C-alpha cells in the first residue's frame with residue numbers, strides 16, 4: 001500500500017469536535033486508514049502533507065451545479081430565473097460546443113480545487129467531455145446529461161432523453177470509481193409527463209438515480225397546481241420520483257405537506273441559497289426540512305447565477321438565509337450549515353465522503369488558520385461557517401491524491417486554463433450575437 005500522511009494539523013471529527021491528529025491515507029484504495037494523535041502513526045509514508053497551523057476538514061461537496069457555466073459568469077445578471085434563462089442563457093447555450101463545455105468545466109475544476117471542493121454534481125451538456133475533465137483533475141463527480149422537452153419536437157426530445165440514459169448507463173463507475181451518474185430531466189415543468197415517466201423508468205432499469213430541479217420558483221409551482229390540481233412533489237412521486245438516491249435541486253417553494261412527503265421518502269434535497277437569492281427565487285424552508293429529518297445537501301448552482309463556486313460562501317449563505325427565512329437567529333447554526341456541505345451533500349450524491357474517519361474516502365481540505373480573520377480560535381466550526389473563505393484553503397486531497405499543495409494545483413495547469421477560458425468565453429458569446 002502507498003500512503004499519504006497528513007501531519008501536524010487539527011482535524012474536524014465527525015462529531016464536530018476538533019483534535020490534534022494526523023491522518024494516514026491508503027492511496028491504493030483512496031480511503032482514510034487512520035486518524036490518530038501525532039507520533040502514533042509510523043512515519044514511513046511515501047508522501048507527507050504538512051498541515052501545521054491548519055484544520056483538516058472533509059472536502060466540500062457541491063451537490064448541484066452546471067460546471068461549464070463558468071464561461072457565462074457575469075454574462076447576465078440581475079434577472080429572475082425565467083427571463084434570465086429564456087432571454088440570456090438559453091440563446092447562448094444553443095451555440096455551445098463540446099470544446100466550450102470542456103474548457104468551462106476545466107475552469108470550474110480549477111476553482112473548485114482551489115477552494116477545497118473535492119466532489120460535485122453536474123447537470124449539463126456534452127457530459128463525456130465533463131467526464132474527461134473529472135478524470136484529469138482528480139475530482140470526484142456525479143454527472144448527467146440534462147434534457148428538456150419544451151420547444152422541441154417529440155423525436156428530438158426523446159433522443160435527448162435517451163442521451164441522458166445512455167450516458168448514465170455507460171459512464172457510471174469510470175475514473176476508478178470517481179465518476180457516478182444520474183439521469184437528469186431538467187425540471188418538472190420543462191420535461192413533459194410522458195418523457196419524465198419514461199426517463200424515470202429507464203433510470204431504474206439502469207440502476208442510477210434521477211436528479212431534477214424542483215419547486216425552484218412560484219412560476220414553476222403554479223402551472224402544476226393549476227393544470228393537475230396537485231403540488232409538484234405529489235406529481236413527482238406520481239411519475240416515479242422520490243426514490244432512494246434521487247436528489248432534488250432547490251425545493252424553495254415546498255409547503256408543509258411536501259416537506260412531510262420528502263421526509264417520508266428516501267430522496268434528498270439540495271439547497272442552493274446564493275442562486276435562490278440572486279434570482280430572487282425565494283428562501284427555501286431549510287430549517288423545517290432539517291427538522292423534518294430530510295437529508296439536505298448544498299450546491300452553488302451554475303456560476304452564472306451565483307457567481308462563484310466557493311462552497312464556503314454557500315455555507316455562510318445557508319446559515320444566514322436559514323435564519324432570515326425562519327425569522328430565528330438560532331435556525332441553521334454553523335454546524336448544521338457545515339454538515340450540509342459535507343455529510344449532507346455526500347449522502348445526496350451517494351459518496352462515502354464528507355467525514356474524516358477511517359474507512360471513508362480520503363477527500364479532504366486543509367484550511368490555513370494562520371490569518372487575522374480567523375483569530376481568535378474560540379470555535380473553529382463557527383469560523384468555517386462565518387469567517388473562512390475558499391481562499392484560506394492550503395491543500396486539497398481527493399481519493400487519496402493531492403490535487404493542490406501549498407495553494408498550487410498539481411493536476412491541472414491553472415494559468416493556461418484561465419487564459420483559454422477567457423478566449424473561449426469571448427468566442428462563445430460572439431457566436432451567439
Ligand SMILES: CSC[C@H]1O[C@@H](n2cnc3c(O)ncnc32)[C@H](O)[C@@H]1O
Nearest residue numbers: 066089123124146147186213301302
Ligand atoms: C438541461 S442542462 C441544465 C440547464 O439548466 C439551466 N440552469 C442553470 N441554472 C438553473 C436554475 O437555477 N434553474 C433552472 N435551470 C437552470 C442551464 O442553463 C441549462 O440550460
Ligand SMILES: [Zn+2]
Nearest residue numbers: 065249301302
Ligand atoms: Zn441548476
